[in-house]
Structures are given as C-alpha cells and as structure tokens.
Amino acid sequence: MTHSSATLPVLITMPHSHYSEKARWALDWLSLPYREEPHAPLLHRFATTRNGGRSVPVLVHGASRFVDSTDILVHADAVCGGDLLYPRDSALRCAVEALEERFDDELGPHTRRWAYAQLLPESRLLRQVMTRGVPWFEAGLLPVGMPIVLRIVRAALRITPESARRSIERVHGIFQEVDEWLNDGRPFLVGERFTAADLTFAALAAPVLFPAGCRAAYPALEEVPAAMREEALLLRDTGAGRFALRLFSQERAGSSAVA
Ligand SMILES: N[C@@H](CCC(=O)N[C@@H](CS)C(=O)NCC(=O)O)C(=O)O
Incomplete structure (x- = not known):
C-alpha cells in the first residue's frame, strides 16, 4: 500500500502510554504505514482535543478521526482487508471483541495504576520516559510542569497505597484467568492465530512485565524500585506472563512507522 504524506495516518x-502501544503494535503488525506524533503528558x-478526542492514542486518517484504541484497531484491520486482527467468523470475532473490551476496561487501568504508584516517587526516571521522542519544546517544559503532572496523575487515577495494592491483586486475578485458559495448550486466546485479544492482553500487561520488544517508553527493569522489579519478575514467571512475553517476541517484529 502506498501513502502520500497527505494521506499517511498520524x-x-x-x-x-500502554494504550498507545496497543495501537502502535496493531499498525506495525498490519504493516500499515503511519507517522507517530508523541506528546508529553498534559500537552497531549x-x-x-484538536482532533475530537481527549486521551491517547488518536489516529488521524484522511478526514477520519479515531479517538479510542479499539476503534483504531478495527479501522486499521478493515483498511488492510479485514480478517487479520479480527476473524471474519462471527463467533470468533465476538469472542475476540469481548476479551479486548475486558482487557481495556480492567487490565489496562489496573496495570497503569500500580505502575504509576511505584514510579511516582521516581520523578527523574518518569521524566526521562515521558519525554522520549516528544517535540523539544515539550521536553523542555516538562521539568517545570512535572510536579503538576504527578499531582494530576495521582488524583485522576486515585492512587493511594491501598488502591495500588488492590490493583495489583486484580492484575494477578486476570493473569490467573488467562493462565487457566492457556492450560489446555491453546497457542492463542481465541482460535488458532494471533488476534486483537492477544495483542490487547500483552500490550496492556506491559507496565507490569517490561517486555523486551515493547515500544512504549519504559525504564529498564534494573532502574525501577526493587519492589516493582520483584513483582515484574514474579508475573513474568506465570503462564500468562510467559504468554505475553512470547507474543512480544514472536508478533512484535517490524515497524511500519515512517520517520
Ligand atoms: N479507552 C481509551 C483509553 C486510553 C487511555 O486511557 N489513555 C491514557 C494514556 S494510557 C491517557 O491518554 N490519559 C490522559 C488523558 O486521558 O488525557 C483507549 O482505549 O484508547
């Protein structure tokens, strides 16, 4: 597929952001060329909003705007001919959509809250990852804006030691469920091939696993607080953790991003 710069999706x-990694992974996996426009928090x-959304990711494709990661995956799959991330078979597609929604609504918010709770005291480390690839003036503003960013994140995600503990318990619960599904030896969550359900699970589990191959900006596991590192190693060593790491190593190869 060829794209002039005017029609290249942005x-x-x-x-x-792990929801951004979900969308980025889908575009890369589908080999759909795009340009990425990363922004610092708040400045995003x-x-x-200029494109009718609030959160990231947003995909701008021609005159269309997709302001939710699932809508981005559905659109990209259709543009690439369909039956790729979402099976054409309606029963399989329903199963994929149900799992994607479940991971979006439960796994994503809980991995994020727990990871932020561990990293909020590590302001320097957070600033490094939050500015990777953003415009220079945004990177320059962030040191000044960092205290307010951290305060907003803490309030918006309702982060307390107690809520962080509950979130990691919920993550363990979801991992256990996924372990049980995989116990029958299935290679993927739905059907015989990689789908949006697998991709969503692995991308949204990334903040607790620090997988090799993940293109979201994370600190190296050696740099994070010891308690966070130990929890990540524990989760990596579960069936669901190993499954997510395998998906990153087998299904997250090339990038179709255009510089
Ligand atoms: N349902 C949305 C959730 C996206 C989301 O929560 N994005 C976070 C970053 S991981 C965000 O942009 N938060 C800041 C904001 O809402 O302005 C999706 O799937 O795209």
Missing part, C-alpha cells in the same frame, strides 16, 4: 501518542491534550 498516530498521536504519549511515549509511555492540544493534539487530541
């Missing part, structure tokens, strides 16, 4: 992201709102 993916608006934040460097450390100038780009997203």
Whole structure:
C-alpha cells in the first residue's frame, strides 16, 4: 500500500502510554504505514482535543478521526482487508471483541495504576520516559510542569497505597484467568492465530512485565524500585506472563512507522 504524506495516518501518542502501544503494535503488525506524533503528558491534550478526542492514542486518517484504541484497531484491520486482527467468523470475532473490551476496561487501568504508584516517587526516571521522542519544546517544559503532572496523575487515577495494592491483586486475578485458559495448550486466546485479544492482553500487561520488544517508553527493569522489579519478575514467571512475553517476541517484529 502506498501513502502520500497527505494521506499517511498520524498516530498521536504519549511515549509511555500502554494504550498507545496497543495501537502502535496493531499498525506495525498490519504493516500499515503511519507517522507517530508523541506528546508529553498534559500537552497531549492540544493534539487530541484538536482532533475530537481527549486521551491517547488518536489516529488521524484522511478526514477520519479515531479517538479510542479499539476503534483504531478495527479501522486499521478493515483498511488492510479485514480478517487479520479480527476473524471474519462471527463467533470468533465476538469472542475476540469481548476479551479486548475486558482487557481495556480492567487490565489496562489496573496495570497503569500500580505502575504509576511505584514510579511516582521516581520523578527523574518518569521524566526521562515521558519525554522520549516528544517535540523539544515539550521536553523542555516538562521539568517545570512535572510536579503538576504527578499531582494530576495521582488524583485522576486515585492512587493511594491501598488502591495500588488492590490493583495489583486484580492484575494477578486476570493473569490467573488467562493462565487457566492457556492450560489446555491453546497457542492463542481465541482460535488458532494471533488476534486483537492477544495483542490487547500483552500490550496492556506491559507496565507490569517490561517486555523486551515493547515500544512504549519504559525504564529498564534494573532502574525501577526493587519492589516493582520483584513483582515484574514474579508475573513474568506465570503462564500468562510467559504468554505475553512470547507474543512480544514472536508478533512484535517490524515497524511500519515512517520517520
Ligand atoms: N479507552 C481509551 C483509553 C486510553 C487511555 O486511557 N489513555 C491514557 C494514556 S494510557 C491517557 O491518554 N490519559 C490522559 C488523558 O486521558 O488525557 C483507549 O482505549 O484508547
């Protein structure tokens, strides 16, 4: 597929966002060329609201705007001919959509809350990952804006030691469920091949696994607080954790992003 720069889809992201990694992975996996436009937190709102959204990712494709990661995957799959991330078979497609929604609504918010709770005291480390690839003036503003960003994140995600503990318990619960599904030896969550359900599970589990191959900006596992590192190693060593790491190593190869 050829795209002139005028029709090249633009993916608006934040460097450390796992929902952005979900959309980025889908575009890469489908080999759909796009240009990524990463923004620093808070400043991302100038780009997203201009395009009718709030959160990242947002995909701008010609005259169309997709302001939710699932809508981006569905659109990209259709543009590439369909029956790729979403099976054409309606029963299989329903199963994929149900799992994607479940991971979007439960797994994503809980991995994010727990990861932020561990990293909020590590302001320097967070600033490094939050500015990777963003415009220079946004990177320059973030040191000044960091205290307010951290305060907003803590309030918006209702982060307390107690809520962080509940979130990691919920993550363990979902991992256990996925372990049980995989126990029958199935290679993927739905059907015989990689789908949006697998991709969504692995991308949204990334903040607790730090997988090799993940293109969201994360600190190296050696740099994070010891308690976070130990939890990540524990989760990596579960059936669901190993499954997510395998998906990153087998299904997250090339990038179709255009510089
Ligand atoms: N349902 C949305 C959730 C996206 C989301 O929560 N994005 C976060 C980053 S991981 C965000 O942009 N938060 C800041 C904001 O809402 O302005 C999707 O799937 O795209």
